[in-house]
Amino acid sequence: MFKQPSIFGQIAAALMCLMLPFGALVHAEESTNTETASKDTSADEAAGELEVVVTGKRIKEDPFIADRSITVVGKKELAESSPRTTPEALWDAPGVFIQQTNNGGGSPILRGMIGPQVLIMVDGIRLNNSTYRTGPVQYLNMIDPYSIDRMEVLRGPGSVLYGSDAMGGVIQVFPISPKDFRATDGAGLTGRLAYRYEAANNGNTIHGNFSTGTGGLSMVAGVTYKHINNLVAGGDVGEQPYSGYENTSAVGGLKYRFSEGFTSGWTVKVGYLFNRIDDAGRTDKLWDKHSLQVYDNDDHLVYGKAHMIFRPIDTKADLSLSYQDFFEGKDAHTVGDDYKAILKTTRDEVSANTIGIDLALQTSLLNERMMISYGAMWYRDWVYADRQSKPAGAIWYEANDKAYPDGSTYDTYGLFLMLQGDPLLIGEHTLRLTAGYRMHGMHGFAPETGDLPEVDFGDIGHVFHAGMQYTYARMATVAFTFSQGFRAPNLQEAIMLGDTGKYFHIPNNDLTPETNDTLELLGRIHIWRVTASWSGYVSFLHNLIKRVPTTYNGQEVVAGKDVYYNVNGKEGLMLGTEASLKVDIGWGLSASGHITYTWGEEDISDGDNLPLTRVPPLFGTIKLRYDIPTAYPVKGFIEAYVRAAAKQDRLSPEDISDARIPEGGTPAWWTLNVRIGATLYDHLRLSMTIENMLDEEYKYHASGVYSPGFNAIISAEALF
Numbered sequence: 103m104f105k106q107p108s109i110f111g112q113i114a115a116a117l118m119c120l121m122l123p124f125g126a127l128v129h130a131e132e133s134t135n136t137e138t139a140s141k142d143t144s145a146d147e148a149a150g151e152l153e154v155v156v157t158g159k160r161i162k163e164d165p166f167i168a169d170r171s172i173t174v175v176g177k178k179e180l181a182e183s184s185p186r187t188t189p190e191a192l193w194d195a196p197g198v199f200i201q202q203t204n205n206g207g208g209s210p211i212l213r214g215m216i217g218p219q220v221l222i223m224v225d226g227i228r229l230n231n232s233t234y235r236t237g238p239v240q241y242l243n244m245i246d247p248y249s250i251d252r253m254e255v256l257r258g259p260g261s262v263l264y265g266s267d268a269m270g271g272v273i274q275v276f277p278i279s280p281k282d283f284r285a286t287d288g289a290g291l292t293g294r295l296a297y298r299y300e301a302a303n304n305g306n307t308i309h310g311n312f313s314t315g316t317g318g319l320s321m322v323a324g325v326t327y328k329h330i331n332n333l334v335a336g337g338d339v340g341e342q343p344y345s346g347y348e349n350t351s352a353v354g355g356l357k358y359r360f361s362e363g364f365t366s367g368w369t370v371k372v373g374y375l376f377n378r379i380d381d382a383g384r385t386d387k388l389w390d391k392h393s394l395q396v397y398d399n400d401d402h403l404v405y406g407k408a409h410m411i412f413r414p415i416d417t418k419a420d421l422s423l424s425y426q427d428f429f430e431g432k433d434a435h436t437v438g439d440d441y442k443a444i445l446k447t448t449r450d451e452v453s454a455n456t457i458g459i460d461l462a463l464q465t466s467l468l469n470e471r472m473m474i475s476y477g478a479m480w481y482r483d484w485v486y487a488d489r490q491s492k493p494a495g496a497i498w499y500e501a502n503d504k505a506y507p508d509g510s511t512y513d514t515y516g517l518f519l520m521l522q523g524d525p526l527l528i529g530e531h532t533l534r535l536t537a538g539y540r541m542h543g544m545h546g547f548a549p550e551t552g553d554l555p556e557v558d559f560g561d562i563g564h565v566f567h568a569g570m571q572y573t574y575a576r577m578a579t580v581a582f583t584f585s586q587g588f589r590a591p592n593l594q595e596a597i598m599l600g601d602t603g604k605y606f607h608i609p610n611n612d613l614t615p616e617t618n619d620t621l622e623l624l625g626r627i628h629i630w631r632v633t634a635s636w637s638g639y640v641s642f643l644h645n646l647i648k649r650v651p652t653t654y655n656g657q658e659v660v661a662g663k664d665v666y667y668n669v670n671g672k673e674g675l676m677l678g679t680e681a682s683l684k685v686d687i688g689w690g691l692s693a694s695g696h697i698t699y700t701w702g703e704e705d706i707s708d709g710d711n712l713p714l715t716r717v718p719p720l721f722g723t724i725k726l727r728y729d730i731p732t733a734y735p736v737k738g739f740i741e742a743y744v745r746a747a748a749k750q751d752r753l754s755p756e757d758i759s760d761a762r763i764p765e766g767g768t769p770a771w772w773t774l775n776v777r778i779g780a781t782l783y784d785h786l787r788l789s790m791t792i793e794n795m796l797d798e799e800y801k802y803h804a805s806g807v808y809s810p811g812f813n814a815i816i817s818a819e820a821l822f
Contacts (some may be wrong), residue, residue: 103563106498118345119418121731123188124649125426127269127733131625133699140337140584141614145272145710146569149490151518151710152723153165153174153176155168155172155174156254156274157172157223157254157255157256157260157272157588158170158256158394158478158633158636158819159181159263159473159475159520159522159536160173160263160462160464160475161464161473161475161522162173164519164576165585165752166576166579166626166628167571167573167576167579167626168537168579169534169569169571169579169581169583170256170257170258170581170583170622170624171197171258171511171624171637171680172254172255172256172257172624173195173196173197173198173254173255173257174193174252174253174254174255175192175195175253175254175504176250176252177251177252178254178391179191179820180223180247180250180252180497181787181789181819182300182777182779182789183471183777183791184300184789184791184815184817185244185247185631186247186277186300186305186307186328187208187242187247187497188208188242188243188244188245188246188247188250188253189202189207189208189209189210189242189243190208190687191247191250191264191322192210192251192253192255192273193723193745194696194723194725194743195255195747196680196682196696196698197211197212197213197255197257197680197696197698198211198255198257199211199700199718199721199802199803200802201238201716201802201803201804201805201808202801202805202807203238203240203384203386203762203805203807204240204328204345204382204383204384204385204397204806204807205303205330205333205342205345205346205347205382205807206240206345206347206349206379206382206383206397207238207239207240207242207243207381207382208240208242209238209239209240210242210273211270211401211716211718212255212257212258212270212271212273213257213258213270213271213639213641213676213677213678213700214267214270214641214678214700214702214714214716214718215270215271215488215567216237216238216270216674217234217235217236217237217238217626217715218230218235218236218239218267218589218592218594218607219267219269219270219589219616220267220268220269220270220271220273221246221260221264221265221266221267221268221271221272221273222241222242222272222273222275223264223272223273223274223275223377224245224274224275224276224277224373224403225277225373225422226274226275226276226407226420226462227403227405227420227424227426227458227460228239228245228264228265228458228460228481229245229279229426230266230536231402231426231428231454231456231483232454232483232512232514232546232593232594232596232668233428233430233452233454233483233484233485233506233592233593233594234592235258235594235602236647236649237474237715237716238716238804239378240382240397240399241399242273243379244377244379244399244401245275245375245377245743246297246309246326246349246351246353246375246377248276248307248309248311248324248326248351248353249278249324249326249351249352249353249375250275250276250277250278251277251278251279252276252587253273253274253275253276254272254273254274254276255271255272255273255274255635256268256271256272256273256274257270257271257394257637258270258271258583258585258587258620258622258679259565259567259585259587259618259620259641260272260398260585260588261540261542261586262518262520262538262539262540262565262566262567262585262586263475263538263540263586264776265449265479265514265516265518265522265540265542266514266542266544266588266589266590266615267589268587268588269587269588269589269616269617269618272327273689276629277355277372277373278298278311278313278322278324278353278355279288279316279322279355279357280313280315280321280322280356280357281298281313281318281320283316288525288772289505290314290315290316291312291313291314291819291822292312292313292314292821292822293310293311293312293313293822294309294310294311294312294324294819294820294821294822295309295310295819295820296308296309296310296817296818296819297309297817297818297819298812298814298815298816298817298818299577299815299817300330300810300814300815301773301813301814301815302333302335302351302398302793302810302811302812302813303330303331303332303333303334303345303346303810304331305328305330305331305460306329306433306537307326307327307328307499308326308327308328309324309325309326309327309382309770310325311323311324311325311353312324313396314473314822315357316662318357318358318359318360318361319356319357319358319763320356320357321354321355321356321357322353322354322355322407322643323352323353323354324352324353324354325350325351325352325353325458326349326352327348327349327350328348328349328350329348330346331346331347331348331649331799332344332345332346333345333346333807333808333810334810335799335801335807335808335809335810335811335813336794336797336798336799336800336808336809336810336812337797337798337799338799339799339808339810341807342385342807343383343385343388344383344384344388344394344396345383345385345698345807346381346383347379347380347382347383347554348379348380348381348619348621349377349378349379349380349382350376350377351377352374352375352377353373353374353375353376354373355371355372355373355374355375356371357369357370357371357372358370358371359483359726365410366387366411367411367606368386368408368409368410368411369409370406370407370408370409371406371407371627372404372405372406372407373403373404373405373406373407374403374404375401375402375403376401376403377399377400377401378398378399378400378401378647379397379398379400380398380686381396381397381398382396382397382398382399383395383396383397384396384397384806385806385807386760386761386762386806388441388606389441389760390435390436390759390761391442391662391761392436392438392439392550393434393435393436393437393662394434394435394437394441395432395433395434395435396432396433396435396571397427397430398431398432399429399430399431399432400427400429401426401427401428401429402426402427403424403425403426403606404424404425404426405422405423405424405425406422406423406424407421407422407423408420408421411808413717415465416465416466416467417463417464417465417466418459418462418463418464419459420460420462420463421459421461421466422459422460422461422578423457423458423459424456424457424458424459424460425455425456425457425458426454426455426456426458427453427455428453428454428455428456429451429452429453429454430450430451430452430453431449431450431451431452432449432450432451433447433448434447434448434450434601435447440755443494444494445493445494446492446493446494447491447493448489448490448491448492448501448601448661449488449489449490449491449492449498450487450488450489450504450600450601451487451488451489451758451760452485452487452505452507452747453485453486453487454483454484454485455484455758455781456481456482456483456484457482458479458480458481458482458483459479459480459481460477460478460479460569461477461478461479462475462476462477463475463476463477463661468523471523471524471527472522472523472524473521473522474519474520474521474522474765475518475519475520475521475522475538476517476518476520477517477518478515478517478518478696479514479515480513480514480515481513481514481515482511482512482513483511483512483513483593484509484510484511485506485510485511485512485593486506486508486509486510487504487505487506487507487508488500488504488520488688489501489503489504489505489600500521502552503552503599503600504599504600505598505599505600506548506593506597506598507548507549507550507551507597508549508551509548509549510546510547510548510549510593511546511547512542512545512546512547512592512593512677513544513545513546514542514543514590515542515543515544515546516540516542516543517540517541517772518538518540518541518734519538519539519540520536520537520538521535521536521537521538522534522535522536523535523536523619524547530574531572531573531574532571532572532576532746533570533571533572533576534569534570534572534573535569535570535571536568536569536570536571536583537567537568537569538566538567538593539564539566539567539568540564540565541562541563541564541819542562542563542564542565542588542590543559543560543561543562543563544561544584544590544615545557545559545560546558546560546591546593546596546597546611547559547568547770548593548596548597557596557597557609557611558611559591559596559612559613559705560612561590561615563588563590563615565586565587565617566586567584567585567586568581568583568584569581569582569583569584570583576628577627577628577629578625578626578627578628579624579625579626579627580623580624580625580626581622581623581624582621582622583620583621583622583624584619584620585619585620585622586617586618586619586620586725587617587620588615588616588617588618589615589616589617589619589647589769590615591613591614591615591616591647591668595610595613595668596609596610596611596613596668597645601660601661601663603662604660605649605663605664605665605666605821606654606659606661606663606665606666607649607665607666607668608652608654608666608668609664610667610668612741613647613668613669613670614645614670615645616643616644616645616646616670617644617645618642618643618644618676619641619642620639620640620641620642621639621640621641622638622639623637623638623639624636624637624638625637630686631685631686631687631688631728632683632685632686633683633684634681634682634683634684635680635681635682636679636681636682636734637678637679637680637681638677638678638679638680639677639678639679640675640676640677641675641676642673642674642675643673643674643675643676643702643704644673644674645670645671646670646671646672646674646704646721647668647669647671647672648668648670648704649666649667649668649756650666650667650669651664651665651666652665652666652667653665658720671703671704671706672705672706673704673705674702674703674704674705674714675702675703675705676700676701676702676717676800677700677701677716678698678699678700678701679698679699679703680695680696680697680698680699681694681696681697681698682694682695682697683695683696688730690728690729690730691726691727691728692727692728692729693724693726693727694725694726695722695723695724695725696722697722698718698720698721698722699716699720700718701717701752702714702717703728703755703808709737710733712755713752713753713754713757714754715754715756715757716757716803716804717750717752718747718750718803719747719748719749719750719770719803720739720747720748720819721745721746721747721748721769722745722746723743723744723745723746723805724739724743724744725741725742725744726742726743727739727740727741728740728741730780735783736780736781736782737779737780737781737784738778738779738780739777739779740776740777740779741776741778741779742774742775742776742779743776744772744773744774744775745772745773745775746770746771746772746773747768747770747771747772747800747802747803748766748770749767749769749770750767750768750803751766751767752767752769753767757804760804762804762805762806762808763803763804765800768801768803768804769800771798771799771800772798773789773794773795773796773798773800773809775792775793775794775795776791776792776793776795777789777791777792778790778791784819785820785821785822786818786819786820787817787818787819787821788817788818788819789815789816789817789818790815790816790817791813791814791815792813792815792816793810793811793812793813793814793815794809794810794811795812795813796812798811799811802817
């Protein structure tokens with residue numbers, strides 16, 4: 103898929119093929135559809151009665167008729183579940199499995215892909231940077247759930263639209279936004295005060311935000327503080343040491359909407375997100391290796407966006423400029439036999455400063471029967487690192503083998519084109535075709551330092567997407583898609599030198615991108631009171647980046663850790679199925695559930711296959727809910743739900759050696775949970791959740807921390 107010969111000829115042929123269906127459009131009758139959210143509305147106005155998503159195609163669409171597997175976690179779900187972290191907000195999202203190495207983290211697994219194989223975005227801005235570690239990462243928790251208006255999860259490759267890292271999918275977070283005050287509106291003020299208490303970790307969360315504006319100008323600002331103590335797990339596990347942490351975050355935004363002249367409907371806004379996590383412990387190597395890691399993370403993201411509408415040519419444009427200041431500090435402690443006394447500490451600090459520019463345009467043709475999305479992006483990281491060590495009772499001294507040479511840089515850039523057309527419209531029957539292409543490039547550089555030579559590597563790649571879809575009204579959707587994804591090797595994989603907590607890593611600048619080709623069939627139906635969806639996919643994996651043993655200065659073990667480096671592996675296969683069902687029983691009662699199965703293996707040699715690492719087991723959720731009829735003065739609900747996962751004993755060699763996975767695999771588990779909530783006069787919202795009512799001992803597969811035991815969560819919010 104990368105470095106293909108005669109690529110310009112392939113592109114020309116592909117574009118000609120894409121245009122052929124539109125040369126023979128069949129228009130049986132004029133469309134009678136009413137105006138959709140794709141008309142001249144801002145992103146904030148789109149969420150009316152009809153829910154819309156933008157992550158699947160970078161255009162607004164009804165998720166029921168989307169040709170991709172998309173999950174929305176909206177404002178209502180976030181308010182009712184009151185999650186401690188953003189990863190926990192996805193616990194009940196179909197197809198999303200959350201691995202937690204520590205209590206201060208949470209790494210989503212989408213279709214077997216994890217860490218930098220899943221792209222995290224904030225309001226269209228890439229959050230991933232070139233220092234993300236291979237495997238599970240905690241960085242989704244660098245977004246405060248109280249700062250989120252909604253989340254969209256695209257399951258399956260999204261590289262044509264978003265570039266590198268979107269192999270397993272895309273998680274896009276949309277921060278809270280100020281009310282859209284028009285020029286004719288007077289001044290206004292709204293706000294939210296919230297408190298959350300969780301018994302299992304004696305954790306307290308306080309949040310406040312306000313929004314105000316006048317005359318087309320509006321703003322929002324908010325702050326959250328969390329103090330989380332050690333987590334008490336179920337069964338005989340009890341309190342888990344070093345699982346507490348502190349978290350401070352802030353969100354802000356300014357927006358102006360133009361209301362007159364050529365720029366009527368244009369919006370410009372500036373957004374800011376800050377998050378800091380202190381003293382988040384990781385203990386999966388504590389008991390057998392006497393190694394304790396403690397993380398500090400700090401992230402600032404500031405960005406500006408302009409949404410422009412060019413009505414004469416039926417085109418919209420979104421231009422984004424961003425700057426991100428990412429910091430991670432890790433204290434690797436060697437502890438004594440009491441697991442408390444610190445014998446030696448090595449502190450690694452990594453800073454990545456990223457600037458980015460992203461331009462996306464949409465042009466509508468043929469009375470909206472054809473939509474063209476196209477654009478370009480460029481991001482650059484400047485990376486700095488430091489390493490110091492300190493034996494017990496001594497002073498800090500500078501180490502020579504820091505993770506990255508100062509002045510390391512990493513560029514990622516690309517151009518994309520996506521076409522969507524409806525060649526057949528007969529009544530409420532629609533045949534829709536989509537196709538897309540991206541040229542994407544990357545370049546990494548690290549100056550010569552110590553024993554390491556200069557590292558200079560790069561690549562240009564090409565990925566494609568194609569789809570065919572049939573829709574009948576809003577009752578049935580069937581779609582078949584072919585999507586390609588890729589992940590270019592980042593600085594962490596190519597040049598990092600040092601202790602990662604699990605092993606000692608050395609550089610390899612000969613890495614090439616890992617890629618996947620995915621075929622997916624999905625269907626959705628909505629008949630009377632029943633809504634159901636199903637998808638099945640097969641993904642062919644190529645050049646997977648994997649760790650293998652090696653030596654450093656002739657040694658297989660350095661500082662008590664085995665020496666590894668990254669190489670490109672051989673082929674792999676991932677396949678799975680996802681299904682969900684919701685039934686509106688009536689009288690305020692509803693039942694729903696979802697289930698996900700994933701299977702993966704890697705071809706390591708001729709005729710010899712091994713399971714891929716960290717593949718989730720069969721898992722899902724079922725729920726029974728009662729909503730108090732809105733005629734009553736108090737709005738409320740009560741729901742009982744079961745979360746469950748099967749045993750995962752299909753393990754790779756890396757899984758078998760992973761201290762986070764019990765011998766013989768992760769046991770099956772299920773938990774019984776109840777949640778009740780009420781809203782009084784639209785200004786006071788109260789909720790209580792009882793999790794793991796049977797106090798089961800369990801954890802998500804490949805997690806380094808056990809999940810809460812019997813747990814009560816109380817949340818209160820005042821809205822004004």
